[in-house]
Amino acid sequence: MKCRExxxxxxxxxxxxxxxxxxxxxxxxxxxxxxxLDYLESYRLSIKIGQQVCCNTENEALEEMPSALIALILAAKKKLE
Ligand SMILES: [Zn+2]
Structure with a gap:
């Protein structure tokens, strides 16, 4: 199996x-x-944080997370290319 697959x-x-x-x-x-493996970890992390954001609307600090996460995922994805 190759990375792209x-x-x-x-x-x-x-x-x-x-x-x-x-x-x-x-x-x-x-x-x-x-x-x-890094990409998988960041994907799992994004799901976890996504769930926290949904269930935790009172915590405004979490609103900052998505852009940081996107950067993390893009960085991991870049390593695959
Ligand atoms: Zn690979």
């Missing part, structure tokens, strides 16, 4: 939508590829 599977992986076969191949690639 791996990248397409990240969302499905996080949502647990991959077949067992693809999932295994994906995990083998991740074990060997730090940039993809």
């Amino acid at each position: 791996c990248f397409q599977f990240i969302i499905d992986y996080v949502e647990n939508d991959l077949t067992a076969e693809v999932r295994t191949t994906f995990e083998q690639h991740l074990a060997d590829c730090q940039p993809c």
Whole structure:
């Protein structure tokens, strides 16, 4: 599996939508590829923070997070290209 292919599977992986076969191949690639692992981590973080923002409307500080997150994700994505 190449990084670009791996990248397409990240969302499905996080949502647990991959077949067992693809999932295994994906995990083998991740074990060997730090940039993809970084991207996966930042994707997971963005989901987590997204949920916090939704459930925590009183905390205005969180409104600052999305732009920082986008930068983080773009930086991780750049490493893949
Ligand atoms: Zn990779």
